[in-house]
Amino acid sequence: MIWQQSSFLPNVCQLHRHWFLFIALIVWVAGSVACGTSVARPATILFERSGGLAGLDDRLTIDLTTGTAQLQRRKEVLTTTLSAEQRSRLATLIAALDLANLAATPASPHQCCDFLSYRIQIDAITIQTTDADLPASLQPLVTELNAIITGLHTR
Template sequence: MAETLPAGNRSAIRAVPARMTFLGTAVRHAAAVGALALLTAACAPTGGPDPASSASPGGWFSPGAATVSVHRTGGFAGVDDRITVTPAGAWTATDRARTSKSGELTISEREQLQTLAADPRLNTEATRPTTPTKCADAFQYTVTVDRTGGNGTVTVSFAECPGDENLPATAAAIATLVTGATGS
């Protein structure tokens, strides 16, 4: 095999047969896969209980174990919507005329909802001091989270008014997710 040296000030680069390049690439890939397997095994749980699946002293509860209800009233047209979502993601919505509809959250929506429902900040929001809303015709929300397994029921009420102080961010996120996902 004849090698051609490049012209100019550049250093010479040896030509490498294609089969050697392929072999070198295959060896590097195998080493990377092996390293990834070792890293994955080192980071895997050791068989004890999953910390996310049980209550901790900090109050964090397992996602996937709450029934969530959102009651929305008020607004210019005078709505009265009630939406209930089971831990499995099945929902039922009833409007002011008592017309019902039902459906199911996507897996992503259900996971987001259960994570929000398990958030310990919700307990703090339920006990926050409230003041009258500064908005006329604002939607009033009551978000109820019934955590299974003896972890209690939490209810947070608030008005959807950007000018109000001390708005409950977690409860508002639940209301937004549920009403958006159900089209209510």
């Protein structure tokens, strides 16, 4: 009888161990799925800047997945591939933004010929602003996008 009871305990322990592993696997998979869907990386950026004394009319399109960047300035079209460092920097700058809040901020009604107007579309979210009312949180992204345009145009 003692032998039978002692053989019963390892079977119960194995059963509990299997259930524990099964539940741990379910929790791990559920956590992986939740983390994978909550961190959405932007796929495309459309950056338009216009106005100013120079009468700029630039349209920069960036595919963050492939790194392809295309600048359209009037009839001229320039294309390049961004480095992994540039793409990472853009993704970091975008992740730091409160896009929904920025998109809800109305553009200033005051226009001046010296100001540049910006339209930034990140996937489905569009932000419109000018030099006069550019939010401080958006300044690093605008600076980076302007640098990409300068780099493309000076090639």
